Amino acid sequence: MHHYSQPVQSGDVSSGNVHGIRATGVSKRFNSVDALSPVDITIARGEVVTLLGPSGCGKTTLLRMIAGLERPTSGTITIDGDSPESASRRKRFGLVPQSPALLPWRTVEANARLLQDINVGANPSSLPDVVELLDRVGLADFRDAYPHELSGGMQQRVGLVRAFALDAPYLLMDEPFAALDEITRADMRHLLATLSEPTNTGVLFVTHSLAEAVYLSDRVVVLSSRPGGVVGTVAVDLARPRVPQLEDDPAFFAIETTLRRLLYSGASAS
Amino acid sequence: MNRWRDSAALWATIGTIALLAIWEAFVRIRNVRKFVLLPPSEIASTFLETPGFYIDNIWVTARHLVIGLAIALIVSLTFGALLAAVRPLEHASQPLLVLILVTPWVAYISSIVLWLGRGTPSILFLVSFVTVPAFVYATVGGMRGADPAARELFASIDASRWEVLWRLRLPSALPSLFTAARFNVGLGLAAAYFAEGAALSTDGLGEAGRRAVAFNEGSILWTTILCTAALGILGQVAVLMLERWLLRWHASQRRTTR
Ligand SMILES: Nc1ncnc2c1ncn2[C@@H]1O[C@H](COP(=O)(O)OP(=O)(O)OP(=O)(O)O)[C@@H](O)[C@H]1O
Ligand SMILES: [Mg+2]
Numbered sequence: 001m002h003h004y005s006q007p008v009q010s011g012d013v014s015s016g017n018v019h020g021i022r023a024t025g026v027s028k029r030f031n032s033v034d035a036l037s038p039v040d041i042t043i044a045r046g047e048v049v050t051l052l053g054p055s056g057c058g059k060t061t062l063l064r065m066i067a068g069l070e071r072p073t074s075g076t077i078t079i080d081g082d083s084p085e086s087a088s089r090r091k092r093f094g095l096v097p098q099s100p101a102l103l104p105w106r107t108v109e110a111n112a113r114l115l116q117d118i119n120v121g122a123n124p125s126s127l128p129d130v131v132e133l134l135d136r137v138g139l140a141d142f143r144d145a146y147p148h149e150l151s152g153g154m155q156q157r158v159g160l161v162r163a164f165a166l167d168a169p170y171l172l173m174d175e176p177f178a179a180l181d182e183i184t185r186a187d188m189r190h191l192l193a194t195l196s197e198p199t200n201t202g203v204l205f206v207t208h209s210l211a212e213a214v215y216l217s218d219r220v221v222v223l224s225s226r227p228g229g230v231v232g233t234v235a236v237d238l239a240r241p242r243v244p245q246l247e248d249d250p251a252f253f254a255i256e257t258t259l260r261r262l263l264y265s266g267a268s269a270s
Numbered sequence: 271m272n273r274w275r276d277s278a279a280l281w282a283t284i285g286t287i288a289l290l291a292i293w294e295a296f297v298r299i300r301n302v303r304k305f306v307l308l309p310p311s312e313i314a315s316t317f318l319e320t321p322g323f324y325i326d327n328i329w330v331t332a333r334h335l336v337i338g339l340a341i342a343l344i345v346s347l348t349f350g351a352l353l354a355a356v357r358p359l360e361h362a363s364q365p366l367l368v369l370i371l372v373t374p375w376v377a378y379i380s381s382i383v384l385w386l387g388r389g390t391p392s393i394l395f396l397v398s399f400v401t402v403p404a405f406v407y408a409t410v411g412g413m414r415g416a417d418p419a420a421r422e423l424f425a426s427i428d429a430s431r432w433e434v435l436w437r438l439r440l441p442s443a444l445p446s447l448f449t450a451a452r453f454n455v456g457l458g459l460a461a462a463y464f465a466e467g468a469a470l471s472t473d474g475l476g477e478a479g480r481r482a483v484a485f486n487e488g489s490i491l492w493t494t495i496l497c498t499a500a501l502g503i504l505g506q507v508a509v510l511m512l513e514r515w516l517l518r519w520h521a522s523q524r525r526t527t528r
Binding site: 085097103148 | 417419420426427428429430437518519520
């Protein structure tokens with residue numbers, strides 16, 4: 001475990017900056033399957049970085065390695081200079097999985113509190129008010145409901161609140177809206193944008209949706225098909241706060257088109 | 271409009287009355303011997319002659335059943351949690367569990383009595399022993415079946431083994447544990463009845479039944495049998511009510527609208 005914290009000194013002192021999530025030359029191989037070619041990626045606090053890539057290119061794998069749920073085959077990952085394992089021990093990640101993964105025996109409020117209730121020793125001194133967060137995502141009236149009484153979109157909103165309630169410096173989101181219909185999806189990205197707006201949180205967001213990528217991100221990293229490698233990185237310099245009208249802006253389309261071209265070139269490359 | 275058609279209690283009552291009527295009529299018309307089958311009316315009158323005797327024995331057997339099941343549950347949860355965490359151990363324990371399931375108690379009860387002595391210890395041992403496998407399977411299966419995405423969520427903030435067990439795995443195992451409990455109430459009751467008769471105990475429904483057979487008392491035997499059945503139904507209802515309350519979040523407890 002300890003060799004994870006060592007590369008920090010050699011790799012990052014030269015750049016003079018160990019802050020943020022830094023993945024350097026990270027690759028993954030499962031038995032005989034090359035899931036991910038070596039990639040470099042950084043996410044600073046207060047920055048939203050999106051991973052865009054064809055299905056099976058290793059996006060989930062990369063996210064899971066950053067969260068300390070999987071070991072890289074090669075390369076190093078540091079979180080504010082720390083190993084992923086140590087970062088998860090200190091509750092540095094708010095994870096939003098693809099399925100909401102709500103516990104059916106907990107009410108909405110208890111589910112939203114789940115990450116606060118576990119590994120309590122690592123909680124920050126003050127935690128966000130879950131009730132207030134639920135109110136902000138429009139679930140105030142459903143605090144005592146059980147997950148099976150909610151729609152898919154509402155369940156995913158609870159999943160968002162659960163991650164935000166941790167007040168972690170980094171949010172890792174793996175296609176949280178993939179199972180939702182187009183309209184709910186658009187609502188959800190607006191909601192996510194407002195939720196994360198005033199914070200100093202670094203967000204790694206995985207998606208298949210170009211609109212989602214442009215709307216939410218500061219930077220989009222496009223991966224090629226399996227084994228994924230970085231095809232290109234596109235900066236999204238649209239004004240913040242992001243508002244729904246932005247999606248009609250020509251600049252928005254222009255970035256979307258750039259991303260689509262990159263995505264398709266990466267998909268046909270291998 | 272469909273209210274009366276959907277009333278489960280109403281139909282269960284009608285079914286019970288019909289069953290008793292057919293039973294009574296069958297025994298009277300065919301003139302069945304007392305020892306083979308007793309009509310419900312005579313069971314009722316036999317019971318009312320000495321209600322204290324039957325209620326005392328129901329109480330004794332109920333205690334054997336509940337304590338035996340509680341021991342089995344504690345053993346199974348501890349053992350099951352261990353097996354769910356260590357796969358080789360699960361494989362290694364299969365022969366033992368299967369052996370307990372398939373070996374007839376009749377075959378080894380005398381050895382148990384010889385080992386643990388007559389009465390309560392042997393009875394409790396048998397009840398727990400035979401109900402452990404179903405509880406263990408339910409624990410292991412339920413704990414393994416915990417939502418993988420939820421497990422990753424727990425791992426992402428380094429939840430301790432204990433937290434994963436208590437907050438995720440155990441609740442995930444509750445539905446299958448209740449299914450096993452319903453099965454085990456019947457199995458445990460049969461084991462308690464049998465062991466009471468065979469362990470040279472001085473009371474309990476099984477012992478009352480054994481004596482009735484020895485003294486050729488058909489009406490006492492059948493009244494004891496029905497008391498045992500009543501205890502079984504009571505046990506099932508108790509499990510069901512506990513399940514309703516503890517699993518109110520679960521799909522099986524959802525009211526479907528038609
Ligand atoms: N635990 C595992 N064991 C073996 N192979 C795996 C495992 N996890 C992922 N893979 C393989 O690694 C590759 C990348 O998987 P990954 O889930 O990271 O893709 P993805 O980019 O998230 O795809 P999608 O967009 O469909 O979710 C796939 O070929 C997959 O089969
Ligand atoms: Mg994925």
